[in-house]
Amino acid sequence: MICLPPSGVNVDLFPWLCWCIWLARNSLTFEKLDLCPEDIICKTLRPAREWQDSQPPKVAQAPNQRRQTSASDQDTVICYTDAAWKPLTGDAGFGWIFQDSTGQTIGQGSSTEPHVASALMAEAIAIREALLHARTLHYSKICIRSDNQVLTKALNSKQHPVEIYGLTLDIETLSSLFSSMQCSFISRSLNISADKLVKSALCNFNSALP
Structure with a gap:
């Protein structure tokens, strides 16, 4: 599940959505707090965006920095x-x-x-x-x-x-x-x-x- 713009989130949202649905279920069960679907989606986007922003930037490696060998090499x-x-x-x-x-x-x-x-x-x-x-x-x-x-x-x-x-x-x-x-x-x-x-x-x- 990739979230389209303008959310700014391009990571898989499914784990975050499951987690927020679980939290919403607990809120309804123990606190009698009924969250609407829109609120759950918003709560899903925030931690997903924070996790995405915390990831280190990708650095392109030069070809001679990391040689991917062929499986046909005799010593592989x-x-x-x-x-x-x-x-x-x-x-x-x-x-x-x-x-x-x-x-x-x-x-x-x-x-x-x-x-x-x-x-x-x-x-x-x-x-x-x-x-x-x-x-x-x-x-x-x-x-x-x-x-x-x-x-x-x-x-x-x-x-x-x-x-x-x-x-x-x-x-x-x-x-x-x-x-x-x-x-x-x-x-x-x-x-x-x-x-x-x-x-x-x-x-x-x-x-x-x-």
Whole structure:
């Protein structure tokens, strides 16, 4: 939901609108204060504009400052990431598989975490964990492949969704530690191995719970 001029807000308003509707619901329930739709919209625009204005300005990088490597480079590690999330419990599993330029698996990892707020957040955590693992293995060039198009688009455009703002900043910081880093979207049919790894990790996590 992009707000058109003259509001001056060009960020996604949906999270802010949901938040303000929730606040309006609380006001009606606990304070008997009934806000009209126009007031709710106005209350939505203000924090969204403040958040937009607080973002650092975008600085165009010179071509030689940050070289985006091709995944076909022989020394580039391909990393397939995936996540599984249970909305009823908030439990999430994360997985990543490293492959060399020939398609040979050279490493993999998985982890789990409770109290994850959404599927998008789980996918972002998976990429962050994969990058952390890649650093411990001293990889210098990496190409992340994810089947979450919303996330890959956000990372490539550096438009940080409010829902995962902190995580995307973490990923951006970690990316700067590699000599080159690329993130691309793939279909789920090409991410089957990572999907199986994630579901196995989440299944084992749930089995270990009392």
